[in-house]
Amino acid sequence: MSWANLLRAAVCGLMLALVLRPEWFEPMFAPFAPEGAAIIYDRASLLSLSLSHLVIVAAASVAAVFVALLLAILVTRPSGKAFLPLSRTIANMGQTFPPVAVLALAVPMLGFGSGPTLVALFLYGILPIFENTMTGLSTLPPATMEAARGIGLSRRQRLFQVELPLALPLILTGIRLSVVIAIGTATIGSTVAARTLGEVIIAGLLTNNTAYVLQGGLIVGLFAVLIYDALTQLETFFQKRLGLAH
């Protein structure tokens, strides 16, 4: 698998170079920029845009993970069982809402800037994690649960030592889905004046400067792919530890 790691290192390096030393790529992007226009985006540093992009995604995702886990645990306890069918419906139907529409609808209520983007990412990010955690916690092997009860674990112990670890791979899949959507939606957040890498792409679209579009698009694309890959690795790691992998 070392070629995969080599590829990972190369992609990482390319991304860092694009963010930190954009001027190196000037000859590459030059043919795409209109005559006389700037080739490399210079209205804000790409590093600060990237960091702000990642901070928005991370903040929304961390909050979403907490809320989603809490809600999913609540509706899978015996006392919350009454809400389980409704929760399924909400998670299922809620995810049909386009993320862009959620973002656009957040603006009238919250105004422009990073705030509405953060809220939209958070709200939308809850759903995949909630759905997967709910599925994970309600489809545990009955024999295992019986055994856990048999060895005298309390409810709380069963939750933390048996149920959550067993549901972990599925929970992580949900988190990965949610984070990847968040990275993409944050890009669109720039249309409502959030400080993200989408700014570069949109500036390019508005001024017909394809060099900007490519630059922003490449960095965001690489971000998404790298984070997706890292989370997939984490998932396989936990699956192996649980002995679920082949």
Place this chain on the structure above:
Amino acid sequence: MFAVLGLFALFAPFLTLAANRIVAGEGIPVWAVAAPEVTGPGLIAIALSLVLSLPAALPKLRLIGAALGIVALVWLLMQGSETLLQGAGTYARVSLGSGFWFLFAILLLLAADALSYLAPGPLTRGVLLIGTIAALVLILWSGALTDLSIFKEYASRQDAFFDAAGRHLGLAFGSLAVAAVIGFPLGVLSHRNETMRSAVLPILSFLQTIPSLAMFGIMIPILAWVGTTVPGARELGVAGIGFLPAFLALVIYSLLPVVANTVAGLEAAPPAAMDAARGMGMTRNQRLLQVQLPLGLPVMLAGIRIVLVQNIGLAVIAGLIGGGGFGTFVFQGLNQTATDLILLGALPTVALALVSAITMDILVELAQPNTTRHQ
């Protein structure tokens, strides 16, 4: 719980009245939108619908209550917007307030909750869906809500709206059709050939990861280059900006669900059924068409559902690169800070996505082979 939330929502501003379409409006509570003898019955109906939701054991009652509440909401909207506009100036706009949205959301949740308890069969759900759409169309057609700001936005760009709707549907369904034509054979090949599968699926999921705005952006130079270098391409309308880059990006996003679910669907046929088919002397293609395809149909349709919902949402972004669709209104509205113009783009998109999702869910259920239903 819903009843309590609903009572709180009754006190939030139901409609807002603004001097023109840009400025923030002044909130008006539900009992003040019209004369008391008009709002009274509406309020009583909403209160009744919330009370009907209290007995947990009677989901049918809750469903009727939710329907009653929604009818009352629409009635209050009709009366309220007309009364408020009287003598408020030519440019005055009446928009939906937070109170309306909360009540609406609560009533929809009540209905969804009742329905998830009743668990109606696919045909009943289909009838309910068609009934709801028919009621919606009837309300919109009757012109009862034309006083609301969102319909004024609609009235001033009626042609553009239907244009955008056509574009949006063309983008979402057209790309699905192309993706199905490419993806289905690709799925069959990947199912038969292990090496191919291990190459195709990771590449497609890699493409799926790329944020949509980046993907749309990257399509632009590629198509612009094709348009200028390939002879005849420009005459066919190949250009960097417009319909085609959006369409292509959507096709690329659609491939993974189509291919992955085709592979999963073909593998869903139980080994016993495959053995029996082989024993009957069926050829490989006969097995594919007569055994694997019917058995795997629900899984493949589930893939189509994912694509459809995803594409309807992503097609909004086409509005940014001149690809048309409802996204045009969303981004115009964002630029002009005109909330109701954003809604004019966003609400049809959401409705379209919901209707497609529910329709596909019904189809998936109908496609389930009888054997699994009896088990």
